[in-house]
Amino acid sequence: MQKDITIAVIEDDENLRFLVRHRLETEGYNVIQAGNGVDAEKIILANKPDIVLLDWMLPxxxxxxxxxxxxxxxxxxxxxxxxxxxxxxxxxxxxSFGVSDYITKPFNMDVLVAMIENKVRFFVPKNVPEIYKFGNTEHHPNIHSLIRDGKKVELTILENRILLHFLQNIGREITREELMEVVWGYSSNVNTRTLDMHVVRLRKKIESNPDKPYFLQTVRGLGYKFIDEVVE
Known part of the structure; x- marks a missing residue:
C-alpha cells in the first residue's frame, strides 16, 4: 500500500543506496536520493522529506x-x-546539533524498516491532522503552533510532540520514561533534566501562571499529567 511519506536516502555507496531505495519503495514509501553532500542539502531543503537517512561520511x-x-x-x-x-x-x-537517531552499518533491512515505521507512527505529523482544544487554546500539531486568545504561538518540534502526547492522553499519569520514548524515540540516552527543561518551556507557552501550572501538572516521583477540566 502506498504511503504518503517521503524518505530521502543520502548515501554515496550506489549499491547500498539502490538496495535501501528498492526496499523502501516496496514498503510503499516515496523515495528521493542523493550521493553527495552538496546535492543532499539541496534536495532536502527543496523537497522537505518526512525522514532523512543520512550517511555520516559523504563526498x-x-x-x-x-x-x-x-x-x-x-x-x-x-x-x-x-x-x-x-x-x-x-x-x-x-x-545536540540535530540528529534524531542512529543506525549502524551494516544493518538488517528489516530493522531499518521497523525503525522507520516507528518514527512514522509517532512523529510524522501527517498522521495527526486534528486540532486539539484546551482552555482558551487550540493546538495545531501539523504546523507546530498554538492559537491562544486569537494569537499564534510557535512551538518547537519537541514541544509539539510533548504537548500532542499529553492531549492524546488527558487525565492519564505519564512517566518521564514514556515521554522520552515518545519524544526522542529512545530512552536510555536522554537525561530527565533535558525533558523537564522542555516541559518548563512548554508551560510558559500554555499556562497563565507557569509557576503554578493548571494544565500540565507534575506527578511527584513519576512524571506528569495533563488536566483540562472546566472549573465552575
Missing amino acids: GKEGNEICASIRKAGFENIIIMMTAKSQDVDKIEAY
Missing part, C-alpha cells in the same frame, strides 16, 4: 555538516544518521 559535505546546516535553515523532520561501526562518532554531541 562534498559530511553528514554532520549537512545536519547542522539544514536544521539552521529550519528543517525539523526526522534525521536518521547511518554510521559504520568503525567510525568514532560522538553521539551525544551529534544529538
